[in-house]
Structure formats: C-alpha cells, structure tokens
Amino acid sequence: MSRPARCWGVWLAVLSLSACVSPPPRRPAALVQGERFLTLGVAAYSADDYLNAASLFGRALEYYRGLDDRGHIVESRIDLAETALAVGNFTAADGQLQAARQIADSDGMAQAQQRLSLLQSTLAIRRGQYALAAQQLSPLLSSADTEADIRSSALANRTDIALHRADDPPAPWLERFAAVVRDAHDPLLEARLLRFQAELKERGGDDRAAATLLRRALGRYKSIPNRAGTAATLEQWGALLAAQRQWAAAADRLQRALDVRLWLLDRAATVADLRRMADVNEAAGHVARAAALRRWAGVVAGRGAVNWSGLRQEVLPR
C-alpha cells in the first residue's frame, strides 16, 4: 500500500474509531446529587476551605439519610470527622466517629472500620491519649487486609505515639514506616518521615542534622503544598531552636506556624502555638508580649467568639 493510501487508511480508522465510542454511563440522579456534594466537599477540603467542606459534607449526610444509604452516611460522617479534626474541633470529630462506628459495626463495613480506627487513633493522639491511640492502631497493624494508605498512615501514627511515650522505643516503628514510605512514593509521607528522623536526631543531640532534615521536610510540604504539615514542621523547628535558646529564630518559626494555623482556623493548634510563643517571649525577656500572647491563648481556648482580626493585629507583625 502506498504512503498516501496508508494516510487515508489511518484517517478513516480514526473516524471509525471515534464513531464507535460509547456514551458515558447514565446513573440515577439521586446518586449523582449526593456524590456531587461529597466531591465538592473533598475539593473544598483539599483547598483547606474547611467551612465550605463541612457545609457540603453536612448536606451530603442529610441527603443520604433521606435515602437511608448507610454506606454513604458512614462516608459522609468520616469526611465530617476529618474536617472537624482539621480545625481542631475534637468534640465534633468524636461525635461523628462514634455515629459512623455504630453503623459500620452493625453492617460489617470492614473498610470503613479500618478508616474509623485510624481516625480514632488520630483523635486520641491530638488529645494526648497515646495508650488509647496505640490500642486503636493495633488491629490495623497486625491485619494483612489493611489497605495500603491506611497502613502507612497507621504506621506514621504509631511512630508518633512511640516518640511520645518513654516505654515505647520508636526506632522499630520508624524503620517499618521508612520501608513503607520507600515504596509509596508519596511526598507527604516522605516529609513526615523526615520530621520523625529530625526528632530522633534532636534526641540524639545532633541539632544540626535535625535542622537540615526539618528544612528538607518543609521544602517537601511546600512543594505539595500542605498547610498543616508546613505549620507542624515550623512548630517542630521552633521547638528545636528554643531548646538551643535561639529565642528570636524560635519566635520567627512559631510566628510563621501561627500564621498558617490562623489561616486554617485550627483553634486547638492556634492555642498551642500562642502558648509556645508566650514561653519563648518570656524566656527572651519580653514579658508584656508574653502576657498578651497568654491572654489571647485563653480567649481562643474558650468556647466564645474570637476577634480573629484583633488577634492578628496584636500578635502578628504587619
């Protein structure tokens, strides 16, 4: 066959192929509407727009309750719990997790149960209940059926727990987590590993190596970008610098972390940052500023409304 004829053949083949394409499958409108709420909610969550995310997940939950779609009810509650955890509302997260757990247990939803155990361990870690967190993770880490992303997150949580408990050596957990991270090729997990390694280096007295690892972790988080990870790294770095009595540098890292936390509207983390900043300022001799920071920490820790712009104006430099 000559060249022009071959070209014509290809062109005709393309035409015939395009004519044979099937239309996308048509799904019931009731299912599509609920999924639209969830999809938009996940998109809002990914953009750190937790207010809209919570609203959309709430609408999805109401919608699925109206359909008695228990699988999606659990899914909506999991998303709501994630959102509540992101803004440091532990009570709301706990409520959603318990309600979801009830359905998942009674209907035998194995996958949802794994996810709920992971989230309950995260909630326990955020509350400082490390023994309870370890207990929640135990079945996830011992089962071979645990999904890959849940297993890797569970290992990260378990390493975190070990670093907070004196009687729990973190090295074995860190090794297992590092092995998972090597296969996962996930920049978020890689950054978390770097932070764990920095923590161990700091404990070993190698502050310089710890700072290098934290700088690398910060770079990873910013390349994604991931606000919560960025703030957590800055907080860890601030603590490292404070331990070295480098008050100005520590205050700078904590202030940057506070900026991110305020953007995220994470009240629990904001309170923690304000208290850390107060400690650093007090140690540096800035007593009045330390007092102002402690006062704001008390205001944010309370349940009342917070004048966020007032806080920014007083605490953060323009």
Place this chain on the structure above:
Amino acid sequence: MAQPNHEQRIHYIHGLSYTTQERVVGIFVLAAMAVILGLIVVNGRTSHLFESHVVYHAFLKNAQGISTESVVKVSGIQVGRVASIDIANDNRVRLTFYVYKRYHKLIRTDSKASLSKLSVLGKASINIEAGSPSAPVLPDGAALTIEEPLSLDELMAELTPVMTKVKQVVEGLSALVQAVNPNDVKTTSRELAQTMVNMRAISQQIASGRGAVGKAVFDAKEEQNMAQSLANLNAMLRNANRRLVEVKPVINNAVSISASGRDMAKQLNALTLETTQLVDQMNTAMGTVNVELQQLPELVSRMKALMDSTDRTLQGMQRIWPLSSALPPQQESTEIKARPADE
C-alpha cells in the same frame, strides 16, 4: 544526450486493491457520515436548514430577552426564528426574523405580533396572530409591528401614580376623621335619644285615650268638659311649646350632623371608588409579575437539566480519541484520603 523516458505514468489510485479491512473501514465511515447527516436533519436547530423562508423586519424600543435563539410562533407553533438584531438609524432595535415558506400564508397584512411576557426574564419569543384569510399575505421583506410587553421598570413606573393616589386618599381620610369632634357627636346623640323618648310617651298617651286629648277624641261624654279640657290643652300646648323650644337646638344639631354625614358619605364614596380602582390596578400589576415569577422554577430546572446535559456531552467527548489521551477523565473522590495525624 539521453532519450527521455516515455513510459506512461499511472496514478497511484489505479494500483490500489481493496482489501476486506479497507472495505469494512469504508462502510464504517460512510455509516458514521450518514448518521451525522441524519442527526443534522433530525436536530431541532438544523431540521429547517434547507427549508426556504421569507424574511420580515420589526422595530422595537427594547429587545430585552430577544436573541438569535428566539423563536417565532403562530398560534403556538414554531414557524421561524430570529435571524439578526441590530440598531436602526433612529436608534431603535431592528429585528430581522424569518418564517418558513410553508407558514407564509398565515402571515397576513392584518396579523398582529407581540413579544411573549417572558421577555422580561430573558426568554422571549415572537408570537404572531394568524391573519384573516381575506387579507393579503404579508410580502417578503415587509415590516411587522410588534407589541412590546411592559418591562419591569415600566411596570414599576405604572405603579408609582397609583401609590401616590393611595397616599392622597389616606391623607384625606385622616383629615376627615380629625375634623369630627367625638364629644359633639356624643352630646348630640344623647339629646336626640331623650327627645325621642319624650315624643314616644306623648303619642302613647293620646293613643290609649288617656289624658285630655285622648278622652276628647275617644269619649263623647267628655265633650261637655271641653272647656276644662281646653284649659288643660292650653297648658299642655304651652308645655309642648316649651319642649319644642328645648328640642330646637337638638334638631339644628341633627341637621348639621346630617349635612356633615352627607359630605362624609360623598367623600367615602369617592374613596371607595378610588380604592376599588387601586385594587384593580394592583391586581393587574401583581398578575403580570406573578406570571413572570411562576416561570422562574421552570427556568432553574431547565438550566440544571441543560448543565447536566452539557456535562454529559463533555464527558462523552473526553472518551473520544485523541481527547481521551490528552484529557483523561477527572478522578473525583468522595472520601478524603487517609492521612497520618498532624498532617
């Protein structure tokens, strides 16, 4: 010098042989093209593509809601479409629309056209009343007068004088009510009531044959006592005269009240008339607005259906090569990805 090659050159097409595969592909392509042509013919927008039509013009003050998507209807049947919209020399909107030839006979010189009321909400159509068969057919290129519905602004402008009238009526009523002293009315009505009681007592006495007058009327034996009775009558008349003197201001008051009441009744009558007109006008205005508002839910539903349809079309296009490789379908997740604590 070399002789030129005189061997006859044959076009490549004569050297091709049709394989079964090529024939199959050819059938596929022809079938696809036939389907496309069929769709073009069946499609609402293009079904009249090859149909001949006549063109008319119209001039409008306001072309709100009109676009080249707007349809032309006669007795509810779509007979054409708006072709173009531009501005005439006198700054009016010049509308060019066409009507399919087979409906041409419906458009007569006495046909009246109007814009649908939905033009206010951006969904207008041109409705033409079929003319009388005796009238001549409106020729191609002629201008047709289109009756325009009121815009929202004009509707509101129409309501303004009505509201002014309401205000005036309310003010007049208020002045009227303030002019009447409640104490005067109270005193007058009390005096009138007392007078009526006295009059009733007198008439009862006469009717029952009691008293001087009564006996004089009903008993003949008493005739001889007339002199005496006359004296009594005289006294009674004096008494009655005194009563009448007492009643006179009351009657004067009653006359005055009656006059005021007549004036008030006249004013109330005018007020009632104006109120009735006002209510009628408001009903008309609200009816028009209501018709427009009733279309809103339908518009929203249609818009949603259209968006869904567009989404589906785009999804379908994404499945066609080479778009499918350049634009892979978006993986939309409904669950937040599992993450470790502190992330």
